[in-house]
Amino acid sequence: MSTPLSASVDVEAVTARPRLATGFWRRALRHRSFVIGGALSLMVLFAALLSLVWTPWSAYEIDVTAKLRPPSATHWLGTDVLGRDIVSLLLVGARSTIMVGVIAVSIGLTFGVCLGLIAAARKGWTEEIIMRMSDFTFAFPAVLSAIMLAAVAGPGMVTSIVAIGIFQIPTLVRLTRGSANAIWAREFVLAARASGKGGFRITIEHVLPNVLPILIVQATIQFALAILAEAALSYLGLGTQPPQPSWGRMLNDAQTLLFQSPMLAVYPGAAIAIAVLGLNLLGDGLRDLLDPRLARER
Amino acid sequence: MSDTANAPLIEVRDLGVRLNTSRGPAQAVRGVSFSLRRGETLGLVGESGCGKSVTALALMGLLPESAVVSGSIRLDGHELVGLSDANYCKLRGNRISMIFQEPMTALNPMHTIGRQVAEPLRRHTNCSAADARREAIALLDRVGLPDAAKRVDAYPHQFSGGQRQRITIAMALACQPDVLIADEPTTALDVTIQGQILDLIADLVAERGMSMILISHDLGVIAENVQRMMVMYGGIVVESGATNTVFTRMGHPYTQGLFRARPRLGARKGTRLQTIAGTVPELADLPSGCTFADRCGIVEDRCRVALPAVVDVGARHGVRCIRTDVSMAETVGAVEHDHA
């Protein structure tokens, strides 16, 4: 029978992808940046989940008599200028951060991936219009679109989510279109077309699954960017509004007391750094684990 | 079916394809005409870049959007040139199927082979998932995949090149197409497996009464597998006829060159392998007149004036050369035709 005499052709890296399912966790647990990034990200996620059921103190309760306390057994990291417990603020802040990040990245992914896939599938003027539109949007950073949106709809969490979401779209459109175009050029797509599949089914069944690893990696990076953007917008007073705690707001509050109580700025700063670093490391790890070739392409 | 038994299944008239190349638009295929009846087999042979795949893709309606196709392709009397993609989708994989050169890349690495073989069935016929799966296993078994029932849920990377080509064949044949286009189906395979795959294709074609267009750059493959053949050079059919007729007496200097250049087993030691001087011209700078003029040993000035017309040198044996009297003075083919 046809024994694999042609072992030399068996090296195509991509075709080995389904094997990942079995070996993924084994390799993942040996991957340093995946493990560290995953741990840090999980920490933030845990903080947010914990805040739903328990915080040491209420994050909304103002007690001016207990303001600016140093760390102690009752207030582990002390209190802020309104007497709120810092640990509780950080925990609830994690919730805002994750919520804004998840919704904004979802907006970005939904629109970015759909538009990118359509551009790659339809080519021609459809692609041209989508790409020009995304170039146009790309020219507006999140802060700028948030300011414009805030002018129309007023500042707030929803405004910042929408602004950050819109800001995510162009990057994801470009990435999706680029990767999708590469898949469209592959022979198995030609073979699928030869078997009578239309553009829609090819996109769903062949293109999307093959660009998914790239999108997962990018989504973690976009999440980190969204967290930074959320912090920046809240810091500027355009994002999450008081009394809703958020890391960006905490930074803003700490600003006036920078010399008096510098630690008030350090805690939210560290929280933001942990979340962003964790997600970036996680993204790097996923990139290596999901597709070894991606690490080299970038 | 019986009423169409004698009418051509596929009729191609004056097919032309204009492509956008890096050096501007170029005519990749010109004036290709042929017709194929049900059950007939046709070979397409020529060097790399002569337009074999472009011709095949034109038949499948799979050329890039920017390509301009002219002439006429009729399937059962229905014109395919200019057909909308939605309508073409109904034909592809159903009435016309294609097998590609690279079995390693022609399968989606993310899907099981069973799913990929069953898919055309699910799409073109209204059979249930279970029926499609059963049919897929039967097909995989028929194309000689060992343990088909057990391996139907395996992924492409778990198979060797030869096995994968068997899988793509099963995929192409799932819906019992009328026409099978095989574009160098064995080029990427080990020599030992090439013969097996070609035999399998030949068996299936005979068994199902399909018409086949077999593309190859190997004259030997063509000699053994098809009834009629066309030799292409520079996007033009330079010689066509029944395989036997052409191999008995080759008319075009290019066909003769290909024949002399083929490697032969058991050639006497020290026999130099003949080659055709020069290289295949770039599409963008094909010479005017005879496309082969720059490499032809018996070229004359008048060869370069206009594209030579097809000259009948025998029964249904056409040659696009104005000097067949010279080229055919010495018989190339029969004497050396060893079928090895």
Ligand SMILES: Nc1ncnc2c1ncn2[C@@H]1O[C@H](COP(=O)(O)OP(=O)(O)OP(=O)(O)O)[C@@H](O)[C@H]1O
């Ligand atoms: N999509 C395309 N865009 C531009 N030029 C193309 C395209 N596809 C093929 N060509 C050109 O058309 C010519 C014919 O190509 P084709 O693929 O038909 O050759 P072929 O005879 O199949 O060769 P091979 O034996 O290498 O497969 C070549 O010069 C090639 O560069």
Ligand code: SF4
């Ligand atoms: S037409 Fe002239 S150049 Fe072309 S093959 Fe014949 S002899 Fe050679």
Ligand SMILES: [Mg+2]
């Ligand atoms: Mg080819």
